[in-house]
Amino acid sequence: MTGCEHAMSLRRLRLLPVAAAAFLLTSPALAHEQGDVGGGLAAGLLHPLTGADHLIAMVAVGIWGAQLGAPAIWVLPITFPLVMALGGVLGILHIPLPMPEIVIALSALVLGGAVALRLKLPFVAAAAIVAVFAIFHGHAHGAELPGSANPLAYGMGFVVATGLLHLCGITIGTLTRWPAGERVVQGLGAVIALLGGYFLIQSVGISV
Amino acid sequence: MKLRLTSGLIAAGLLFAQVSAAEAHIVAIRLGDFYAGALHPLTDLQDILLWLAMGLLAGSMGAARGRWLVLVFPLGLLAGLALGQTIGGIGANPAVDAAVAVVLGLLLAAAARVPTVLLCAIAIALAVLRGAANAGDLDPATNNLLFAAGLACAGYAAITLVMALTLVFRGPVADTSKASDASKAWRGIALRALGGWIAAIGLMMAGLAFAS
Numbered sequence: 550m551t552g553c554e555h556a557m558s559l560r561r562l563r564l565l566p567v568a569a570a571a572f573l574l575t576s577p578a579l580a581h582e583q584g585d586v587g588g589g590l591a592a593g594l595l596h597p598l599t600g601a602d603h604l605i606a607m608v609a610v611g612i613w614g615a616q617l618g619a620p621a622i623w624v625l626p627i628t629f630p631l632v633m634a635l636g637g638v639l640g641i642l643h644i645p646l647p648m649p650e651i652v653i654a655l656s657a658l659v660l661g662g663a664v665a666l667r668l669k670l671p672f673v674a675a676a677a678i679v680a681v682f683a684i685f686h687g688h689a690h691g692a693e694l695p696g697s698a699n700p701l702a703y704g705m706g707f708v709v710a711t712g713l714l715h716l717c718g719i720t721i722g723t724l725t726r727w728p729a730g731e732r733v734v735q736g737l738g739a740v741i742a743l744l745g746g747y748f749l750i751q752s753v754g755i756s757v
Numbered sequence: 758m759k760l761r762l763t764s765g766l767i768a769a770g771l772l773f774a775q776v777s778a779a780e781a782h783i784v785a786i787r788l789g790d791f792y793a794g795a796l797h798p799l800t801d802l803q804d805i806l807l808w809l810a811m812g813l814l815a816g817s818m819g820a821a822r823g824r825w826l827v828l829v830f831p832l833g834l835l836a837g838l839a840l841g842q843t844i845g846g847i848g849a850n851p852a853v854d855a856a857v858a859v860v861l862g863l864l865l866a867a868a869a870r871v872p873t874v875l876l877c878a879i880a881i882a883l884a885v886l887r888g889a890a891n892a893g894d895l896d897p898a899t900n901n902l903l904f905a906a907g908l909a910c911a912g913y914a915a916i917t918l919v920m921a922l923t924l925v926f927r928g929p930v931a932d933t934s935k936a937s938d939a940s941k942a943w944r945g946i947a948l949r950a951l952g953g954w955i956a957a958i959g960l961m962m963a964g965l966a967f968a969s
Contacts, residue, residue: 586802626950627866630957637957638964691964701802704961708954 589699593706596690597714602653602748603686605741607711609660610679611718612734616664616725620672625679626715630708632680633687637704640691649685650752656682657745664738667731766921790900794907797891799915803854804887810861810955811883812916815876816923817865817948822873823920826880830916831909833881837888838905842895852966854890857883858959865952868945884912923948 597603614625639646646652659678662668670678690707721737724730798804811830815823861879864871871879891908895901927948928941 623946623949627946627953630953631866631960634957634960634964637961641961641964641968643968691961699802700965701806701958701962704965705802705806705958708957708961712950712954 586699586702589702590706593703594710596707597710602657605744606657606660607714608718609664609741611715612664612722613660615719615722617675629683630712632683636684636687637691640688646688649689652685654745654748654752658742658749661738661741661745665735665742766918790903791907794904795911798911807857807883808915809919811880812919813923814861814865816920817927820924822876825877827917829877830880830884831913833884834888834912835905835909837885838892838908841889841892855959855962855966859956862952862956862959866949866956868949
């Protein structure tokens with residue numbers, strides 16, 4: 550029974566590269582009257598990855614969620630994109646938020662610090678902190694969104710990239726099952742906090 | 758058996774994705790409008806996102822509720838196409854599409870147990886909307902019957918494939934008392950997270966619609 554299942558999963562695995570290759574090799578279909586979908590998708594996917602401050606904060610969110618355990622680890626990936634999209638809408642409509650650069654840098658500092666100290670906040674408090682930062686991160690993305698090649702493609706790419714960053718963080722967070730892994734995760738949190746501190750000094754230096 | 762089903766589905770999906778390569782030849786032949794109708798929705802991001810969301814939602818509810826959509830969704834597309842042709846210019850409203858994406862995404866993210874009737878009603882509404890939107894690009898030279906047949910076939914194939922894949926991924930809804938609960942719980946959460954993503958994309962679409 551288990552052997553059969555094992556063989557099945559193996560064969561499925563073997564199918565995957567074929568499927569991926571076939572999808573990558575398909576030529577883009579009919580020209581539709583939408584803007585540059587490929588460009589928009591690529592820009593949206595890459596945007597969260599190229600901004601270091603955003604990248605480390607998103608990974609930290611995932612790690613912290615994994616550290617906090619049961620409700621946070623699955624509530625986070627479900628609700629975070631939504632809250633961030635709310636911030637994104639504010640950004641699209643150009644409703645200004647106070648000191649966006651500083652808060653974003655602060656988010657990496659605070660979240661990294663929480664991971665490093667293994668801060669066990671009550672779920673509601675942790676969710677509130679993460680939600681505030683999510684709105685600011687979304688705002689930064691939303692403000693850049695309408696100018697891109699295809700706005701819908703950009704939005705899709707950016708939501709997917711952010712979700713995958715959380716997944717990275719959660720995966721890293723599962724290291725906490727082992728005592729040595731827990732040290733590694735805390736070290737990572739400290740690095741993220743340090744980077745956040747660096748970005749904070751930078752943004753204060755620019756804005757003051 | 759299950760493997761055959763999966764590989765069959767993958768193969769069907771591949772064939773479907775590869776159709777574009779043949780498109781240049783077939784347009785010149787009489788059945789060209791069939792392929793135009795079948796491919797048209799697949800070249801539109803809005804259609805892809807919304808159809809995917811619908812299939813995921815229906816699939817996450819289990820086969821008993823979802824299977825009605827196999828019939829209802831293509832018929833809705835046909836109705837929408839006919840409606841769009843007679844009235845015209847009602848379909849392609851980004852704000853409405855965004856609202857639908859948000860609703861579908863939130864339902865999926867909340868793992869709401871939508872009654873079958875309501876699920877079918879949502880599917881019909883979505884299909885009519887998208888059918889009407891696809892009617893917007895019909896020109897007088899197109900053979901409407903062939904285009905409609907192509908569109909209905911694409912709708913049937915897409916919704917059935919997405920639902921079937923979701924069902925296979927999710928596993929049967931009914932038996933929750935098995936030992937392999939942990940992996941199943943994670944699969945459910947992955948689906949719900951996808952719902953969160955879809956709703957987030959819908960929110961952004963709404964923002965764009967109001968900004969422009």
